[in-house]
Amino acid sequence: MKTALDNLKGKSTKNSLKIIIIIAIALSLLVPFLNLSSFVIRMIIMVGIYIILGLSLNLVTGFAGQLSLGHAAFYAIGAYTSAILSTRFEMSFFITALMGALLAAFFGFLLGLPTLKLEGAYLAIVTLGFCEIVRIVALNWMGLTRGPMGIPGIPAPSIFGIDLGTEVGYYFLIYILAAATIITIYRIVNSRVGRAFIAIREDELAAQSMGINTTMYKVLAFTIAAFFAGLAGSFYAHYVTYIDPQSFTFDESIQILSIVILGGMGSIPGTIIGALILVTAPEFLRSLQDYRMVMYGAVLIIMMLTRPQGIMGASKTKIKRNKLASSKISNKGGE
Amino acid sequence: MSLLQVNNLTKRFGGLVAVDSVDLVVNKSEIVSIIGPNGAGKTTFFNMLTGIYEPTTGSIKFDGKNIEGISPEKVIDIGMARTFQNIRLFSNMTVLENVIVGMHTRTSNGLLHSILRTKKFKHEEDGCIDKAIELLSTVNLDSKLDEYAKNLAYGEQRRLEIVRALASDPKLILLDEPAAGMNPQETHELMEYIRKLKQMGFTVLLIEHDMKLVMNISDRIYVLDHGAKIAEGTPTEIQNNKSVIEAYLGKGA
Numbered sequence: 001m002k003t004a005l006d007n008l009k010g011k012s013t014k015n016s017l018k019i020i021i022i023i024a025i026a027l028s029l030l031v032p033f034l035n036l037s038s039f040v041i042r043m044i045i046m047v048g049i050y051i052i053l054g055l056s057l058n059l060v061t062g063f064a065g066q067l068s069l070g071h072a073a074f075y076a077i078g079a080y081t082s083a084i085l086s087t088r089f090e091m092s093f094f095i096t097a098l099m100g101a102l103l104a105a106f107f108g109f110l111l112g113l114p115t116l117k118l119e120g121a122y123l124a125i126v127t128l129g130f131c132e133i134v135r136i137v138a139l140n141w142m143g144l145t146r147g148p149m150g151i152p153g154i155p156a157p158s159i160f161g162i163d164l165g166t167e168v169g170y171y172f173l174i175y176i177l178a179a180a181t182i183i184t185i186y187r188i189v190n191s192r193v194g195r196a197f198i199a200i201r202e203d204e205l206a207a208q209s210m211g212i213n214t215t216m217y218k219v220l221a222f223t224i225a226a227f228f229a230g231l232a233g234s235f236y237a238h239y240v241t242y243i244d245p246q247s248f249t250f251d252e253s254i255q256i257l258s259i260v261i262l263g264g265m266g267s268i269p270g271t272i273i274g275a276l277i278l279v280t281a282p283e284f285l286r287s288l289q290d291y292r293m294v295m296y297g298a299v300l301i302i303m304m305l306t307r308p309q310g311i312m313g314a315s316k317t318k319i320k321r322n323k324l325a326s327s328k329i330s331n332k333g334g335e
Numbered sequence: 336m337s338l339l340q341v342n343n344l345t346k347r348f349g350g351l352v353a354v355d356s357v358d359l360v361v362n363k364s365e366i367v368s369i370i371g372p373n374g375a376g377k378t379t380f381f382n383m384l385t386g387i388y389e390p391t392t393g394s395i396k397f398d399g400k401n402i403e404g405i406s407p408e409k410v411i412d413i414g415m416a417r418t419f420q421n422i423r424l425f426s427n428m429t430v431l432e433n434v435i436v437g438m439h440t441r442t443s444n445g446l447l448h449s450i451l452r453t454k455k456f457k458h459e460e461d462g463c464i465d466k467a468i469e470l471l472s473t474v475n476l477d478s479k480l481d482e483y484a485k486n487l488a489y490g491e492q493r494r495l496e497i498v499r500a501l502a503s504d505p506k507l508i509l510l511d512e513p514a515a516g517m518n519p520q521e522t523h524e525l526m527e528y529i530r531k532l533k534q535m536g537f538t539v540l541l542i543e544h545d546m547k548l549v550m551n552i553s554d555r556i557y558v559l560d561h562g563a564k565i566a567e568g569t570p571t572e573i574q575n576n577k578s579v580i581e582a583y584l585g586k587g588a
């Protein structure tokens with residue numbers, strides 16, 4: 001039994017939010033048919049890639065509270081795995097992307113295992129080092145990666161004989177990948193597993209005292225994040241059709257981190273907005289192009305000083321209560 | 336029947352002996368208190384019971400098993416839950432979420448069930464929510480389910496932390512100065528609440544400075560001073576113990 005007040009308070013905000021989301025989805029499905037320039041479509045697709053990268057990093061850094069400066073490494077592993085498998089073995093994108101994501105996850109796991117016992121700055125330094133190692137390997141393992149020459153001619157994805165290598169094809173592909181990432185991360189965060197992540201961020205000792213195996217959960221967060229970064233990397237490789245080690249430098253890690261910090265540590269909508277702003281801003285402000293890193297630095301410093309919780313504020317997970325539970329409350333309030 | 340049996344427990348920090356060869360027994364359904372001046376080693380004693388510190392020497396037997404040197408995340412699993420002297424809630428989680436995290440070891444939803452939102456997932460979540468609300472209503476916090484823990488008043492935070500510990504269905508609950516910072520009214524309610532816990536079948540080991548509270552609800556009391564146990568007994572025995580009076584008021588009092 002719901003009281004009228006309950007309906008007014010809870011339902012209407014929930015409904016208006018639902019309507020906004022439905023409108024946003026409807027509009028976004030129309031995007032490729034709006035006769036937008038290739039430039040704009042390209043930008044939107046890049047936003048999609050960075051939503052995946054930002055969300056996955058946010059899981060580790062925003063939700064689980066473990067600062068990582070090496071997210072680009074997993075992006076690179078996904079991209080290279082997918083590029084190599086598809087150019088040498090002519091495997092389908094859908095298989096190479098999965099392999100790329102899984103291999104990235106595996107490296108996330110391997111890196112996480114010994115390092116997540118480290119804290120704060122030490123962890124950040126190790127992840128930074130890992131990112132550098134991956135780049136150096138990509139640069140020097142000529143036999144596998146062709147080093148600085150990069151890998152050209154990465155084939156466009158196709159499914160059931162339909163070529164997805166068109167603007168519309170790429171758009172919907174990244175749309176689905178980004179949507180799947182958003183839903184998956186949302187569901188993880190709003191679950192027993194996600195609450196364990198957040199508890200670790202909030203107070204590691206208290207989390208342990210609640211029976212949370214903190215090392216295991218930190219490794220898990222790292223592994224999941226690496227999986228999605230690898231997935232983004234695979235898509236990127238097949239989208240730009242050419243990759244080289246230049247695409248996966250430390251700068252890239254910083255850009256992803258800037259998205260998370262700008263949007264809000266532990267905020268999913270924040271990450272989406274952060275990706276939108278930080279990917280499109282340099283394109284709109286051409287003169288900023290050469291100062292990208294300066295811009296990220298400025299964003300980080302300004303946010304830290306003025307709004308450390310990010311645009312959308314810190315994590316706001318709220319448990320969805322079932323009818324039984326919420327009716328108990330409203331009954332009590334009515335007594 | 337003894338639930339907790341501690342023998343000769345010692346903790347050294349370098350040259351400092353924080354806990355010095357302490358023996359202690361807690362029987363089922365008892366309220367046992369540990370008192371003593373600041374720095375007596377009470378919290379350190381708790382930290383050894385809950386795996387945060389490894390004892391230098393001595394043994395801890397809980398529910399028939401030796402557990403000294405156990406890792407902190409296993410402690411709650413075997414049935415011992417605690418609160419902290421300097422409240423350690425998950426500040427940016429809601430009241431409801433804090434309690435549900437307390438059920439971590441009693442639940443099992445993993446990654447796959449969470450992502451797929453399976454029947455099992457929903458069933459377990461609903462069960463947790465109902466149980467959490469029920470627990471919160473015992474401390475009058477069920478009207479603040481969606482409030483962030485950091486926004487609660489001090490006394491409310493203390494109550495929430497107790498409920499978070501209870502959420503794991505512990506056999507023994509360890510409370511480290513739960514009345515600290517509470518006003519007399521809140522302290523009185525806390526006293527009634529701890530009594531109620533005993534009636535509900537919980538066993539309580541309590542560190543507390545509020546003598547009125549301790550003397551009122553304890554079945555037995557241990558007194559620590561400079562790490563060593565200087566007295567044990569019923570509240571009446573402790574109130575009349577000479578060395579206790581000396582420890583609290585200084586020699587010659």
Ligand SMILES: Nc1ncnc2c1ncn2[C@@H]1O[C@H](COP(=O)(O)OP(=O)(O)O)[C@@H](O)[C@H]1O
Nearest residue numbers: 348351353371372373374375376377378379380
């Ligand atoms: N981690 C530690 N390292 C060094 N000394 C400690 C540590 N923890 C506690 N102590 C010392 O042990 C003694 C007992 O402290 P504590 O157990 O907190 O006392 P109480 O809880 O009875 O006030 C104090 O002298 C304190 O400074």
Ligand SMILES: [Mg+2]
Nearest residue numbers: 377378379420
């Ligand atoms: Mg203490």
